[in-house]
Amino acid sequence: MAGGWAMLxxxxxxxxxxxxxxxxxxxxxxxxxxxxxxxxEVRQWAGAGQLDPNHLEALSNGSPLGELLAAALAVRGQSRELIKERIEDTGRHVVHEMERYLNTLGTIALIGPLLGLFGTVIGLIRMFMQVMAGGIGDPAKMAGGIGEALICTASGLTVAIPAYVLHRYFRSRVAGYCVQMEKQATALLDELTLGAPAAMRPRRTSAAVAPGAG
Structure with a gap:
C-alpha cells in the first residue's frame, strides 16, 4: 500500500x-x-540383451537420464554415428526440459530493478506534482512521495537479487547434470558399438591359429 500501485x-x-x-x-x-x-544397470541390460519395448518405455519415462539412454537403446542395432546422432538429438530435448521456466526466472531478475525504478519515478512525479499544487510548506507530502519511491526501489531489488542468484544456480546445476549424462551416454555408446567386436575376437584368433596347426 505504501509503495503505490507500482508495487502490484x-x-x-x-x-x-x-x-x-x-x-x-x-x-x-x-x-x-x-x-x-x-x-x-542399463549397460548390464544392454550386455545381456534384456530389452523390450515396454522396458524402454518405462526407462524413458523414469528420468531425463533414462530418456537419453532409452533413445540410444532404441537404435542399438545401427552404426555408431547414427546412435550418437540420436543421443545428441534427444539430449537437446532433455536439456530444454530441464531448463524450463529458467528464462522466465531470468526475465524477472532483469525487470525487477526496472519495475522498482518505474515505481521510483512515479513516486517522484507525484511528489513534485503535490509540491507544484501546494508549495513546499508541507513536508509530509514530500516525505510520502519519497517513501513511495524508496519502497518500490527496495522491493524491486528484493525480488531481482534472489531471482538472479537462483537463475544462475539452476543453470549451473543443469550444466553439471549435462556433463554427467553425457558421460553415461558415452559409456553406453561404447557398450553398444564396441562390445560386439570384442565378443568376436576369440573366433578370429581361432581361425588364425588353425592354419598353423596344420
Missing part, C-alpha cells in the same frame, strides 16, 4: 519467481535427474 507488478513477479523456484527445486533433484546406479 513487483508482487506478481515475486509470486511467479517463488513458484518457479519451488518447482525447479523439486524437478531438478539429483536422484530425479540422475538416479543412482541407472547407467550401470
Amino acid at each position: 507488478p513487483i508482487l506478481v513477479c515475486s509470486l511467479v519467481a517463488l513458484a518457479i523456484v519451488l518447482e525447479r527445486c523439486w524437478t531438478l533433484r539429483r536422484k530425479a535427474v540422475l538416479p543412482p546406479g541407472l547407467g550401470e
Whole structure:
C-alpha cells in the first residue's frame, strides 16, 4: 500500500519467481535427474540383451537420464554415428526440459530493478506534482512521495537479487547434470558399438591359429 500501485507488478513477479523456484527445486533433484546406479544397470541390460519395448518405455519415462539412454537403446542395432546422432538429438530435448521456466526466472531478475525504478519515478512525479499544487510548506507530502519511491526501489531489488542468484544456480546445476549424462551416454555408446567386436575376437584368433596347426 505504501509503495503505490507500482508495487502490484513487483508482487506478481515475486509470486511467479517463488513458484518457479519451488518447482525447479523439486524437478531438478539429483536422484530425479540422475538416479543412482541407472547407467550401470542399463549397460548390464544392454550386455545381456534384456530389452523390450515396454522396458524402454518405462526407462524413458523414469528420468531425463533414462530418456537419453532409452533413445540410444532404441537404435542399438545401427552404426555408431547414427546412435550418437540420436543421443545428441534427444539430449537437446532433455536439456530444454530441464531448463524450463529458467528464462522466465531470468526475465524477472532483469525487470525487477526496472519495475522498482518505474515505481521510483512515479513516486517522484507525484511528489513534485503535490509540491507544484501546494508549495513546499508541507513536508509530509514530500516525505510520502519519497517513501513511495524508496519502497518500490527496495522491493524491486528484493525480488531481482534472489531471482538472479537462483537463475544462475539452476543453470549451473543443469550444466553439471549435462556433463554427467553425457558421460553415461558415452559409456553406453561404447557398450553398444564396441562390445560386439570384442565378443568376436576369440573366433578370429581361432581361425588364425588353425592354419598353423596344420
